[in-house]
Structures are given as structure tokens and as C-alpha cells.
Amino acid sequence: MGTDNLIFLEVIEWFDESGRELVHRIPETGSGEIKWGAQLTVRESQAAVFFYNGRACDVFGPGRHTLKTGNLPILTKILSLPWGMKSPLRAEVFFVNKKVFPNLKWGTRDPAAFRDSELGLIRLRAFGMFNIRVLDPLRFINELVGTQGVYTTEAIAEYLSSVIVSSFNDYMGENIDTIFNLPARYSEMAEALQNLLQGEFSRFGLGLDELYINAITPPPEVQKAIDDKSRLGVFSDLNSLMKMKAAMAMENASSAQGEAGAGMGMGVGLMMPGLIAEAFRPAPSTTTAPSAPAPAGNCPACSRPLPSESRFCPSCGHALPAKSLCSACGASVPDGAKFCSACGVPVTAPSFKNCAKCGSANPSFSTYCNRCGERL
Template sequence: MGFFRNQFADVVEWEEFREDMIFWKWDSREIKKGSRLVIRPGQDAVFINNGKIEGIFEDEGTFNVESDIIPFLSTLKGFKFGFNSGMRVEVLFVNTKEFTVRWGTQNPVLIQTPQLPGGMPIRANGTFQFKVKDYVTLIDKIAGVKKSYLVEDVKLRITSVLDQLLMKWISREGKDMFNLQGNAYEIARGIREDLDMEMLGYGITITGFQVMSFNYPQEIQDMITKTASHEMIGNLQKYQQVSLTDGMASGKMQGGGAASDMAGMMMGMNMAQDMLKHMNPDRQQPSSSPEKAPSSAEESAQGGKTSSSGEPAAKPNFCPNCGAKNEGGNFCPNCGHKLS
């Protein structure tokens, strides 16, 4: 008797397991007396009879179908195996893990904006996560007609509605059309909620949705970069100076050596003027009001122009204009002020 039991024994297990497979159906065979059910980590086994769930088994391990499984089935708990007959049921193995999928727009999504009447073409990419939630709905809508279901099948369903959801939530949450990344969290949250409602109709829940980046057309991106450069520099004159310097350094300045030399000379003069301003920040411009004649004491202190005898006085030791030390010259060596 034991010989025949071993001969007819079957092992009910997920035979075609793949990491990207959401479920796989064991069917078209009878479960014999003495059969064993094998449930591996991350799997659930769902027994189905005539399209209805008989029982769901979540614990991993190896179980005897007759003693460990049948007593817990809803309508088949009293089933008795015959010598040459078995129990014909379907067993759906479900992958219970959370799947992470990368997504990206295949074509640009046209977002209506006042700046561009035809709409702004935007591409986006990111990731989303999902897992099986409702076995009854999954069997009714998908597993009833399919033997297996892959992550790629879910991705196709998601991407078929993703363009419309991007248009909806970018228009609603994209307060600054040229800085969508700043509103990426709100946009992604709205898309996740809508996708979850969509996929619950298939027994699947969307547990997360992320937008990694938004991509503009190259012309728009160049304009954004140029505008950011202006804002960072904050002054058009400085921006022109930087552009001039970049052009000279890269050798892209056209017009020959004379043009480059003239531009370099002008830039050098401007830089020299800026340096003098920083070196003498307290220097005052000459006043248009008449100056008070210096007293004899002041002339003496400054090395006045004439002495009491009427003879030419010695040159002042320090320039009355900028205070630089004089070495006996007629003009200040620092500012060029006439000293005699």
C-alpha cells in the first residue's frame, strides 16, 4: 500500500519561479493522496476550486496536503482521497514582496503654459513600488485568465495612464513651470494616489511613486541656465566682463589679434580703476567751493610755498592731496599732485 502511495505522490510547488513574476498558477493536475505542498519564503499559496478561493496559506514550509491543508479548506475540508483518484484544484502561488520599477516617459508630455501657446514638451523619469493586496480581485480580473503575471505587465498598465496623470498634476502643482523639481514631491504624491485607485481594480496597490527628474527641451534648458547665470552674477556689467574673459580664455573671440588686444587693454584699465578705488576708499574729490588760504602755521607744517624772506620754500615732505611721502620732487609720486 505504501508503494502505491509513493508512486502517486505529487509535490505542489512554484515550479517556474522568477524574481519578476507576480504570480504563477499550478493547474490542470490532480493532487494525489500523500502529496506535499511547498511554500517558500515570500510566497503565499491560494487554493482555488471552481473559481472560488478555498483557502490561503501564508506560512513557509512543507505541508502534507491531506492532513495539513484539506482540513482548512472551506468546501473541501471533508474530501477523501480514493486509491486511484485525487483532488482537482488550482493552486495560485503569489509573490508577496514589494516590487520597485523604473519608469520614464517615452514621448514628451505637452504641458499647457502661458509662456508657450503650443505647450511645453517635458520628459520625466523616476520609480514606483507596488505589491499584491487583494487576492479575490486579482483572481477575478487577472489570474482567472492568465497562468502567470509579470512586473512588466504591471508597468505597461501604469505607463498607459501615466502621461495623463503627469499632465494633470504638473498643471495643478507645478507653480513654477521652470522649476518643477521644487514641486516634485507634491506632483508624485498626487500621481501615486491616482495610480493606487486605478490598480486596486486589479488587486494591486501602489505603495510609492517618485519623480527623479524633469527634462526640458535643450533650447528651454539653455535659456534656464543663462537666466540662472545672470541671477547669480547679479550685474549685467560683471556678466559682460565674465563673458569677455571666458571668450579670451577659450580662444573663441573672433576679430583677430587687434580686437583681442583692445578688449584686453580695456578690461585691464577697468580693473586698474577698480583697484585704485579699493586702495583709496576715503579719497575725496576736489570741492568746487573756494579753499581757505592756509595760515603761516599751516604753511610751516606743510612745507609752505614761500618763506618769510620771499624766497621759494622747500618742497613739502608729504603730499597735501593724498598724504604720500615726498622725496623732493615737484609732483607727488603717488597721485601726481603738483607740489611746487
């Protein structure tokens, strides 16, 4: 037999040198004449799907497989003669990488509207990562890959990211009331989203291994409003907050002056401690302290001040002269008053009686002498 009649066996295999390819097609473009008896080598983390005449014939697992009559037609150059030595019986092999592909990024391209119970209608951005793996190679090729020669993680991550964002928006609207409660619920939300997305990913022959939420952020103006609100909890009133903002503005202005404004920057630096101390100083109390009783004059014996309504000097004990008193209730009556301010009885000239011991005058209703305490 001459060498012209020999048909050499083919070896079909694929190495993923980039580490980012999900699917690799052999040949990458068009289709090929895979000969009878060709050797197909599939590695541990791969699966190979053999297509013949546009249909998937078989899925091969790890190992070395010989393509024979059962899964490949017998092609010879003789059968190719009517088509110009090119056989119409075309075949191709898709290698599918079944390892876990980690750290694929997802995120909102445009801010999503969210009705917050405390802030009203705001817009949010969300970012995170997810891990995937191919579970059903044949379904994955038929649903997503099609006839592409190479299908990388970058090509599929953009589409899967849009699927995740859609479910994220639905979950936020149904389960979250305010963004102030978000930081403590990232893990809970990620787990709930992963469960929601498992069915959607399995429709493409994929498995969602993990999903992470890195951040959910409002626009800068909403973040500024939240920061201002948190500062109000530190300072006693709005005046202190405004003083602090003025001090910060002056500090920023001084730092931007450069060499030409070095003197101004030094002056502002000297003013900063006083401004900050003023901002943290407690606000003055609005309650009025009780005033001390007005003095009623000086004691005739020791000349020391006397509190009002005193009958004896608190310093020396000297009995003080009797004042004008109401004859009905005994309350002090201001000079010139016609009626008692305590009981309303008309004021009459007071009547007195003298103490038999010391001779001092005492009101007629007194039982004991105001000066010596003798019973009257």
C-alpha cells in the first residue's frame, strides 16, 4: 500500500493557557474533517461535546477517547471526490472548562431608583462579585455559546451581571425599607439573591457558586446629607455645626494658598484651636438661677445684713423691731397698703402690747415676746 493511500489519525485536545476561557471550539472557524480513529483527549476539569452535521452526538468526560464508527462516520478521500476532495460530512468539537471561575464582577451601570422610608426617593448603585461553573456543557453551548470559536468569562460576565442586577432591584424594592439598615444585611441579601438566581443560571447550564455584595451606595448629594445628619448627633445645636464647617472651610482655604498665602495659612492655623474649642463648648443654659433673697437692711445691734422677713438677726440673735402686720393673718403688709396681700382684709392701725419683762412692743396677737421670748 502506498503512502498516498494512508489516512493519519488526528489527536484532538485543548489547553487553557489564559485561565479565562469557558469554551473552546476546534476548529475555531468553520468545520473540519475529523478522521475515523481520531484520538480525543479530555482532561479532568473539562468536558468535550462532539457535533456532527450540526447536531450534538455525544458528551465526553475526562480521559482518552477513540472516535470510531459509533460516534463518527468513516470518511475517506474517495467519499470526498464528488465535492472536490472536500467532504460534506462536517464535524467539530467544543471543549468546555468545568472549573470554578471566581471574582467575576457585577454592578449597576445606571443608578436604580429606590423609595427610602426616611430619605424618600433616591438612586442607588450596587457592586459585587460572583463565582460560576458549567454544570451542563451541552445546554450551556446550545443556550449561550452557539457557534462562537472562543467564549471567555469577560464575554459572559456582562450578560450575567445584568441578570443579577435585575434580581437585585426586585429584592431591594420588596425587602428593604431604608438604606440605614443595609450594612448589617449584606450577607443575608447575598444569600437570598443567590437562591433567587440559581434557577435563572441553571437555565443556561450554569451554577452560581457564590455571590457577594461589596457596596450599595447612594449619590454624593445623599451621602452628604447623611453625613450632616450624623454630625448633628455629635454637636448640641446647628450653631456649633456651622462653626465647625466654617473652621474646616478656612483650613481648606489655607492649605490651597501655596507659598504666596503662607502668612494667611499660619494665621488660620493659629485660629483653628480656638474655633474648634468654641464649636465643642456647651451651649449656655437658658434657665435662670434663683436669685438670693433681697436684704431687709442691717441689724441695729451688729450692723450685719438681714434677710427679708427676719424677726431675729441670724448673726447675733438680736430681736428685730416689729413690722406692720395684718391683724387678721399676721402677714407683713407693705407701707401704704390698704388691704392685706395674703388674705385681703382691710389694713387697720396695728395694736401692740408691751412685754412685762423687757418692755418691747409686740403685736396684739403675739403670744411670746419677739425680743426676749417671755410669755405675754
